[in-house]
Amino acid sequence: MGHTPIPVSVNLLWCVPAKVGGSEDYLVRQLLGLAEIESDIAPTLYAPAGFGAAHPDLAMRFPVVEAPIDGSNRTRRVLAEHVWLANRTRGSLLVHHGGGTVPSRGTRPIVLTIHDLQYLTYPQYFSTIKRNYLRAAMPRSVSRADVITVPTEYVRASVIETFRVADERVIVVPHGMESTLGNDATDADTLRARYGLGDGPIIVLPAMTHPHKGHLFLLGMMASRWTDPSLRLVFTGGAGAAEAEVRRSTEQLGLGDRVVRTGRVPAADRDGLLRMAAAMVFPSEYEGFGAPVIEAMALGVPVICSDRACLPEVAGDAAIVLPLEPDAWSGALDRAVAERDHFVVAGRARAAQFTARLSGLALRDAYGRALR
Secondary structure (H helix, E strand, C coil): CCCCCEEEEEECCCCCCCCCCHHHHHHHHHHHHHHHCCCCEEEEEEECCCHHHHCHHHHHHCCEEECCCCCCCHHHHHHHHHHHHHHHCCCCCEEEECCCCCCCCCCCCEEEECCCCHHHHCHHHCCHHHHHHHHHHHHHHHHHCCEEEECCHHHHHHHHHHHCCCHHHEEECCCCECCCCCCCCCCHHHHHHHHCCCCCCEEEEECCCCHHHCHHHHHHHHHHCCCCCCCEEEEECCCCCCHHHHHHHHHHCCCCCCEEEEECCCHHHHHHHHHHCCEEEECCCCCCCCHHHHHHHHCCCCEEEECCCCHHHHHCCCCEEECCCHHHHCCHHHHHHHCHHHHHHHHHHHHCCCEHHHHHHHHHHHHHHHHC
């Protein structure tokens, strides 16, 4: 690449601020990483209304052009991509579509980010409308993309196998944790008072109540294996498709006084809750990356996670990685407490391999390949 700025358009119209979870964090962090490195890339971010206010650090570094939509309505978003976005990105040398699909109209070359292929592995967790949309849109999007970026080798292999894509077209751009993670973490005493956590140990699952995240599995563990009355299981994150079932199960198992529902919390409280936890527990059935694993490690917290999908790849040997069976998890919490020092050291070393800067470098390389 030369020294003349290379105009790149980044499509973030799918990114409803504070509502789409890990995929939003993924793109934001790699773009922040891109800002940290030496690069000729000059991105302009096209996003829904409110995105700049939700991500001021990113808006300070790159121009943000907000569309007259909020991103929550798929039909309006798709229409905006085909008309509003296509008209505004004609002068770009490259367009990066970060939400997993590519509109049928617009500038090329194209970089496409695919976060996961969960709709194929667990179709029952998707509405009929969304499932049918993805089944139609994904193959077409893959065929239009010049380069496809994915968060893990697990997703890379899935994309190559599913869509018969040439290996060299699919590049891993890993998640990257910002260096400031945890700097403003809320202290434990404040959090205990704010959320009614009592004086005993806590464990945390930071995830929306989607069916695959494992909330019901943990409720079963609390009822049958982890029965210390002073232990609190903290669910952070908003309501997902399994919200009603999680509430019903909590009541039926008599866990109302041992399960704390905080809802979505500020980043400072999230980091503080993780930092004070005996463990971050993550019994997910499917992840394209599983950012909470690395976030917890960076904050010095032992991690207990499932052995599903990409999680063994991401966790490495720095976590307790187990099959989703109650007997396997029965002694895991005691082990996390007994070997805390080991898992804190191993986790921090593992998290050091997932920085925003490294993510930005990988993104720059993906753009460079598409521009060749």
